[in-house]
Amino acid sequence: MKIEELFTKARNSVEARMVFAEPIERGGLTVIPAARVAAGGGGGNGRDQHGQEGEGAGLGLTARPVGAxxxxxxxxxxxxxxxxxxxxxxxxxxxxxxxxxxxxxxGKP
Structure with missing residues (x-):
C-alpha cells in the first residue's frame, strides 16, 4: 500500500463515533460517553546509493475519557x-x- 493510500484511509476513518460512544439508555436516563481523541502520523520514502527504493509510514491514536x-x-x-x-x-x-x-x-543562610 502506498503512503498516500494509507493516510487517505486513516483520514476517512476518523468519525464522530470515535469521540462520542453510542448512547446508553436505562430507566429514563440517557448517557452519551465522550472521549478526547488525538491522532498523528508520518511517512516518507527514499532511495539508497544502490538505487533501491523504500517507503514507510506510521500512525498513532490515543483516546482518554473526558466525561459524558x-x-x-x-x-x-x-x-x-x-x-x-x-x-x-x-x-x-x-x-x-x-x-x-x-x-x-x-541549606542556604
Whole structure:
C-alpha cells in the first residue's frame, strides 16, 4: 500500500463515533460517553546509493475519557470524568517540588 493510500484511509476513518460512544439508555436516563481523541502520523520514502527504493509510514491514536452528556427528564448536563491517575501524578509532583524547595531553603543562610 502506498503512503498516500494509507493516510487517505486513516483520514476517512476518523468519525464522530470515535469521540462520542453510542448512547446508553436505562430507566429514563440517557448517557452519551465522550472521549478526547488525538491522532498523528508520518511517512516518507527514499532511495539508497544502490538505487533501491523504500517507503514507510506510521500512525498513532490515543483516546482518554473526558466525561459524558447525561439526559434526564428532558434536561441535558455534562458530567466530567475524573482521572484519578492524573490527580495522583500532579499531587506527587507538588509534594516533590515542595520537599525540594524546603531542602534548598534549609541549606542556604
Amino acid at each position: 452528556y447525561v439526559i434526564e427528564d428532558g434536561k441535558l448536563r455534562w458530567e466530567p470524568a475524573v482521572d484519578v491517575n492524573r490527580i495522583a501524578a500532579v499531587a506527587g509532583a507538588i509534594v516533590v517540588a515542595a520537599l525540594w524547595l524546603s531542602k534548598r531553603k534549609a
